[in-house]
Amino acid sequence: MEFKTHTLDNGLTVVGEINKAAKSAAVGFFVKTGARDETLDINGVSHFLEHMLFKGNDRYDAFEVSQAFDDMGAKFNAFTSEENTVYYAAVLPEYLEQAARLWMSLMRPSLRTDDFNIEKNVIKEEIAMYQDLPMFDVLDSCRNLHFDGHPCGNSVLGTVESIDGLTDQQMRQYFDRRYAPNNMALVVAGNVQWQKICAAADELCEKWQHMETERQITDASGSGKTKRKAKPNLVREHICLMSKAVSAQDPQKYAAVILANIIGDSRGSRYYWEIVDKALAETAVMEPDTMDGTGEFFTYIRCGEDKAEQVMTIVNKILKDIEQNGVTDAEIEKARNKILGAMVLKNELPMGRLLDLGLNWNYLGKYIPIDDDIQAIRQVTAGQVHELARQCNISRYTRYSVGPAEK
Amino acid sequence: MQKFDKHVLKNGMVILGEPIEGVKSAAFDFMLPAGTSRLPQGASGAGQVVSDWIFRGAGDYDSKALNDAMDSLGLQRGCSLDNAHITIGAAMEHAKLDAAMGLYADVIRRPRLDEKQFEPARQLAIDGVKAMEDDPRQRVMVELRERFYPEPLGRNPIGRIDELEKLQPGNTALFVTQNFNPANIIVGVAGKYDFDKVCAKMEQLFADMEPAEQPDVQIEKPGPKYTHIPHDGAQVHIGLMTPTVRPDDENYYKVRLAVSVLSGGMSSRLFTEVREKRGLCYAVGASYHALKEAAGIACYAGTLPDSAQETADVILTEFDRLKEGISEAEMQRARAGLKSAMIMQGESSGSRAMAIGGDYYMLGRIRSIDEIREKVDSTTADDVVEFLRNNSFEDFTALTIGPKEIEIKR
CATH class of the missing domain: 3.30.830.10 (Metalloenzyme, LuxS/M16 peptidase-like)
Structure with missing residues (x-):
């Protein structure tokens, strides 16, 4: 390479x-x-x-x-x-x-x-x-x-x-x-x-003209508001939660990937065992979106309207628990293996590499070899993940739901 | 010359391999002959329940321990259901292949199928059916295939709520796992692997599994020609499907190239006529869809209600117009698109493991890239047009979901 x-x-x-x-x-x-x-x-x-x-x-x-x-x-x-x-x-x-x-x-x-x-x-x-x-x-x-x-x-x-x-x-x-x-x-x-x-x-x-361009970069901690939209044609409750995360420039982004995996990977995460495995919702996932100068964690949940509040009580408990008590070393180990497994596969395709290369260039202005990414994921500790969860105050989120209208 | 590996266990289980150079990953897929066509009437959806349930504990592992073991190996897991198979598999770093196969042997041969774990598995299957109602784009094609293919071939693997509600733990397990018959199981392995070691491991894990007789699937008549499902959404979702030849037919490549002319790239006819020239919709496309017993060309378009009729009319016209002639330039693009899609797919271990198993099931052998290349390159525009003149698209099954009904003008 x-x-x-x-x-x-x-x-x-x-x-x-x-x-x-x-x-x-x-x-x-x-x-x-x-x-x-x-x-x-x-x-x-x-x-x-x-x-x-x-x-x-x-x-x-x-x-x-x-x-x-x-x-x-x-x-x-x-x-x-x-x-x-x-x-x-x-x-x-x-x-x-x-x-x-x-x-x-x-x-x-x-x-x-x-x-x-x-x-x-x-x-x-x-x-x-x-x-x-x-x-x-x-x-x-x-x-x-x-x-x-x-x-x-x-x-x-x-x-x-x-x-x-x-x-x-x-x-x-x-x-x-x-x-x-x-x-x-x-x-x-x-x-x-x-x-x-x-x-x-x-x-x-070579003839393309250089121009001064700029982007307004300010961080955002999020409104924390709650809203619901009713749509008569819907059957399920679709819930999205967003809370603050770190930016694409922040070295803590690797801890953010691990944190979101522990909380909301589609299998084997806390959401999975507490919510999906028990069939309270068919989907409950969390991912980080690290952006230019800001970032957010988002959660997507799809469940029955009648289960929505029960599911949200569990979600709140999980987020508060991680904020207060952090995560275990065993959870870090599992998340790391899953993330590295996915990285190996994605990096075998030129198309997969292209996206990482281009986005890293736009955000950081530099090249990050795959081995550096792997190393960074390996070095994340439970302490760093806990600190990030606390610092981002993950239990404070904006909530938007779209679901069926009252029958 | 591309080489494939093959080994057959005494009980009939077929193990296929495709080595891929320069990769560190490996992947496997088990095609279990327990697809929806093999379920009794009234039990559709049982496959969906079982494909979740078998992962809720197997062998020495309870549900949590099994999932933890898979996660520790970093497995990227996949599961799909169709009329013929429940396919379960994983892609991983190659050193984990041996351990991963051991876990999957537990899932296939020694699932705990604990009664306490039945209810959540069933509930998730019911939730999946409800979720599809919120996704008309997916639903239109599922409902379309159900009506296009003769019962039970088109059966929707997701199931029906009333039928799922009637399932009992005992019969559900039996409906499905009695079809985990090694005589008809196909395993595909791809990526970086040592085939001798894979075979030794598979012998150890599966050689003592008893084969069984599986009766053939009885096929009945297909469903209604046009169905409209009212839905108060923003778009009308249109699905159309017309019968064509199967992958084992000598005219197969003519049909694949015709579909490529119709919908292979952005310069293809449907995209050009429906979207670029008329701005009728954002998403429009046709694709070839095959089962072992029957095949069709399926077409989807999503459009605002006022454009729905015109969209359907233009699509049907384009199907008819194919037989009036295909230019050499169009044909060249259709060939390039088909070939590059097939070669670029060969880079991923996961998709190759799936593809070689699929080939073997459909054709009894694996097609090499050279063979596909040769067949595609030697098919001329005249061959395609002549075939279409003798086999024009007369018969369409149609389904729409949305606020407005349309007329299928045939």
């Missing part, structure tokens, strides 16, 4: 982890922009742009973009979060340079008005689709309630109103501000011919 970087004069960094034994390769652009970088009048524009990049430019129209990827048999897509917009493709090694060149070209899109207008419908269909998925609905609503005015509470998709109100000019202005070469990284992983990728970047990306 070999690590390389190459930086252009305009600030674009190319990052690569080369593994000649891999059967495939992956390439991606990691743009440091998302819903938290939007104002409410243009809410949803980051995600809208993600769709618009696939519409092409003077060289490729939308259909030709799709064709070009499909010609290579690429597995390609993109996603937008609160703070990152990521474009990626996994291909056979012989196509990597071609796929990388295609993405480089697409990063300078035409953003045509006709495409913008038709894509509004697709985005509104996507909003409707997520409304029919209560698990997403409750997570999105809870994030909004938890961050309560902090930009990390902004919806990634936006609302039907914000999308209707968005103009193509606003979108272009946002693009110019956020898609500067110094605000993104080009990342490659797997079986990569490094020199060819760098030469392509020098050729195709």
